[in-house]
Amino acid sequence: MxxxxxxxxxxxxxxxxxxxxxxxxxxxxxxxxxxxxxxxxxxxxxxxxxxxxxxxxxxxxxxxxxxxxHPHLFIKRDPLDDDSRRTFDYADILPLPGLTPDKYKVSLYCFRDFEPSKMHHTEDTRAFFMVTDCRFITPDDAAHPDVLSVGEVQIFDMKGTTMRHISRLTISTLRAYVKFLQLAFPVRLKAIHMVNCPTYLDRIVSVVKPFISEEVFKLIRFHTSSIDTLYEFVPRDMLPEEYGGSAGPLATLRAQTQKVLADKREYLMNPQHWYVEKQEKRNGRSWRLF
Known part of the structure; x- marks a missing residue:
């Protein structure tokens, strides 16, 4: 240089x-x-x-x-309570290690148990935001702690998804989730990859598309024939072994994520980081004049 x-x-x-x-x-x-x-x-x-x-x-x-x-999604929460345990017992919400060559951070979402009654959309969404809030105060790449991701890539594994799962979506929660992701996320959404898409994908899309902006919908890529097409966008060394990658098994990544949640529990539950007091904020130091 x-x-x-x-x-x-x-x-x-x-x-x-x-x-x-x-x-x-x-x-x-x-x-x-x-x-x-x-x-x-x-x-x-x-x-x-x-x-x-x-x-x-x-x-x-x-x-x-x-x-x-929406405090029930973003503030009133505990990563170790029964609601969170139910979510993490049946589904994985996993930030993957490292960054892509474009300096994007990748996260993976998949079911471990395909029984639709296990899905509780609002509690699952709360768990998703707990994982991302922990991630946002953790370096993106352990090897280069000063390098921040410049974009967000999400992988949704559709394996096991049925219309019974879709029927359990809560519209108000879906609206809040999409609005936050589109307008308020502290990282720019760059791509959403849907893998292992079922044959009735068009029916699923027709349910959720009205809640997604055209701009975000254009970021979605549907991998219908093979997961191999995902490798064009996400390096194999970032993906779990179960997805043909070399980042370790899902079980290891899951244990790492759960440890971070437990370690950051106090942060996630501390109202001083999340809650806006309506009156006389900061112990009466509301002295600014406008």
Whole structure:
């Protein structure tokens, strides 16, 4: 790297540090926000908005407004309670290790038990957001902890999905989930891959498509003939053994994810990170005049 590149990198670093300090100060004195935010999460919001401070502020306020509008999904939660255990007993919600060559983070969602009565859509959605909230305060790539993902790739394994599963969707939960993902996520959604698609895929799509924006629907790729087409987008070394990859068995990835949830339980349940107090926020320090 040349001296000029070094100088440019140093200048960018100074700008980023200054902007993040400004954003943290703004966050701590904003009555529409919780009391605390993890530095890595703040960085994700900032990067998601390409380093534009005002856009970052808007995204942050929308994120916490939606959380507080749906506290049963985003705030009132416990990764070790019975609802969470039921979800994690029948389904996997797994961030996969490392980043793609495009610096995208990949997550996998699949059933382990195909019995439709095991599915509880609202509780399952709450579990999904607990996993992602833990992920957002954890480095994306253990080998390069300073490198943040610039995009989100989701893999949904449709194996075992029936219309009975689809009938158990809760419309209000689906709306909240899609809206949060489309408008308030601190990482940009880049692709959604549906693998092991059933023959009645068109019926499933017809149910959920009305809740998905055209922009997001264009990101969905349906892998109908073989999982081999997935390898064009996600490196095999990031995928579990069960999907032809070398990232270890699902059981190991599952145990790692559950350990993170247990370790971060206090963070997930701490209202100071999520809950917006309506009146006299911050112990009466509501002194700002507008």
């Amino acid at each position: 040349s001296t000029h590149d070094d100088d440019s990198e140093s200048a960018n670093q100074l700008i980023r540090d200054r902007d993040l300090a400004e954003l943290l100060e703004w966050f701590q004195h904003n009555e529409n926000l919780p009391q605390e935010i993890e530095p890595l999460l703040l960085r994700r919001f900032y990067q998601c908005m390409y380093g534009v401070v005002e856009d970052t502020k808007q995204l942050i306020e929308l994120n916490y407004a939606l959380r507080n509008k």
